[in-house]
Amino acid sequence: MTRLISKLWEFGRKPPLRISMQELLDFGRNPTKATLINSAVFLHGEIPTRLAGRIRYLRTEFPESLLSTGPMQTVLNMYGRSFETIVSHPDPTTMEKQESLSVVFTDILERHRFLQHEVARGISMVQDIVCDRKEELHESLNAFYTSRIGIRVLMDQHLALQREVQERQHDSLCPPHLEHYVGTINEKCRPSDIIDGCIADAKDIMTQNLYDCDIPMVVHQATSHDITFPYIPEQMQYVLLEILKNSARATWDTHHKDNNHGNPLPSVNIVLSEGKHSVFILVQDVGGGIEQNNIPRIFDYDYTTADRSPNDMFSSDSVIAGFGHGLPLSRLYMKYWGGGIHIQSTEGFGTSVLLRFSKHISGVTETSPL
16 A cells, blocks of 8 residues: 555656647557557557546545545545556556556546445535635646546547458448547547537437427528537547536426417527637527526536436436536536637526637647646
8 A cells, every 4th residue: 555655656656748639649640559559558648647646636625525425436446446446457568458548547547436326425515615615626626527528538538549450451441430539539529420420429429318399409501511520539539528418407497388379489599600719509498598696606516507316308328418518528528638618698598609720730738738
């Protein structure tokens, strides 16, 4: 135990490296076994550095009342276990050891998959106690979750490269589903495809978990040409699905009584446009808007308009809902690669959400991890 604590503080003192999307692309194109070994060796040092930084940050920046809750103790134990597993793993200087470390990464990603639930539960248990430190706590959570995004990006990227190398062993040509992909990054990410997929997913969530209804979602593309740019599709999906679900729920809550009388539900409108340096997705609904006094709180981790029931329609594997994490996490994902999110709401009418994605990745570096 003493040796582990010593290792923890040794790694915790190291500054993490900020990685750009361009570096991930340059390193991961046409990966070979040597690429995987080099990646594994790097991550064998970088991931423990980031994990140790998060453990240290939790212990020094989070209120003791929150850390002492059962859910937050679970979170600390998760990170301690993951850190210990990686630092005790042999240096991955061979393919066999690289593959073994990749199994460790896979286990960590799965084990930490619902970590936000634990954090949200911990916060809910001490809300009254930490209310006077709410702004400070939200800043700490922003930093904490930003670091979490970075760790998952690096591990996901390595595992995606490993899968590509394995598939190329059976076929020297690039498999069709990997075309334009470098690990998890699609160099020609097509937001129109992401929008279509998220619309289908949002409608499925509505029909399967709440009511048998069909809220129209209409897409308007402001350009005649196809829009593509380098991005991680999974991150775009996370954010857009969160926004569409919120709009769908607000639209239903506001208009379903009219729908019961035979009147069609109003549509959620999605506009896709492109500027010189950015790509924009605008989501507009007429779901009644947000109460004016709640607008300053929409990015708070304890703010939600959703039902907190376990059977809430927004319960899903990919998105926290009913716990107030959806919008603040979406903002962190948008900021991670130089984008942003802007929300404008008119109480009594509806809400507009503008997502801005940076098109040019050469100068985009991940948000500074802990």
